[in-house]
Amino acid sequence: xxxxxxxxxxxxxxxxxxxxxxxxxxxxxxxxxxxxxxxxxxxxxxxxxxxxxxxxxxxxxxxxxxxxxxxxxxxxxxxxxxxxxxxxxxxxxxxxxxxxxxxxxxxxxxxxxxxxxxxxxxxxxxxxxxxxxxxxxxxxxxxxxxxxxxxxxxxxxxxxxxxxxxxxxxxxxxxxxxxxxxxxxxxxxxxxxxxxxxxxxxxxxxxxxxxxxxxxxxxxxxxxxxxxxxxxxxxxxxxxxxxxx
Numbered sequence: 001x002x003x004x005x006x007x008x009x010x011x012x013x014x015x016x017x018x019x020x021x022x023x024x025x026x027x028x029x030x031x032x033x034x035x036x037x038x039x040x041x042x043x044x045x046x047x048x049x050x051x052x053x054x055x056x057x058x059x060x061x062x063x064x065x066x067x068x069x070x071x072x073x074x075x076x077x078x079x080x081x082x083x084x085x086x087x088x089x090x091x092x093x094x095x096x097x098x099x100x101x102x103x104x105x106x107x108x109x110x111x112x113x114x115x116x117x118x119x120x121x122x123x124x125x126x127x128x129x130x131x132x133x134x135x136x137x138x139x140x141x142x143x144x145x146x147x148x149x150x151x152x153x154x155x156x157x158x159x160x161x162x163x164x165x166x167x168x169x170x171x172x173x174x175x176x177x178x179x180x181x182x183x184x185x186x187x188x189x190x191x192x193x194x195x196x197x198x199x200x201x202x203x204x205x206x207x208x209x210x211x212x213x214x215x216x217x218x219x220x221x222x223x224x225x226x227x228x229x230x231x232x233x234x235x236x237x238x239x240x241x242x243x244x245x
């Protein structure tokens with residue numbers, strides 16, 4: 001009787017182990033879609049030479065810049081733009097009750113140690129592997145469009161406005177120089193003591209100084225807009241790919 005009871009217990013234990021093993025075997029496998037961005041945080045040599053008055057970023061500024069980059073990637077603005085992508089509308093997210101919450105739970109962004117590489121991950125089921133890549137690419141594209149390119153567009157607008165003002169000052173300067181030349185011809189030897197002529201020369205000095213300052217400001221904007229010299233440039237390192245868990 002005792003032997004029979006022992007066999008029953010042994011059989012139950014074996015069946016339980018088999019059930020656990022079967023459950024582990026048939027459970028849905030997960031995968032991770034990944035993408036990387038290069039987030040520049042150091043001034044180039046050219047940047048330091050041309051803009052020496054702009055100090056290099058401190059460690060705290062670098063950390064803040066990284067935290068901001070990660071937060072912006074998961075921001076509602078980026079997520080809404082990604083969800084509006086036509087390619088995302090053909091993925092499994094259309095069957096999720098709250099796609100934005102699902103993305104908030106499964107999307108992450110962090111930096112690889114002290115490097116300038118921001119790693120973005122989107123976790124999900126292996127059966128959705130292709131969709132995860134599609135969704136993550138849409139998120140990365142939305143991030144570049146909504147923040148990086150939008151910021152660059154604003155910088156371009158500032159640079160173009162400076163150029164327009166610069167051209168106006170140049171035109172005014174040329175006009176004033178023409179007026180001075182005409183007055184000097186009319187006044188002859190008495191021109192050095194003429195008050196109107198002195199006033200025109202003062203105006204030329206003002207316009208000349210404005211042109212110099214505007215030219216420097218335009219040069220600064222060109223440097224800041226150049227990805228090779230920008231200290232806060234953000235560039236994608238490639239398209240999303242899948243890494244099995």
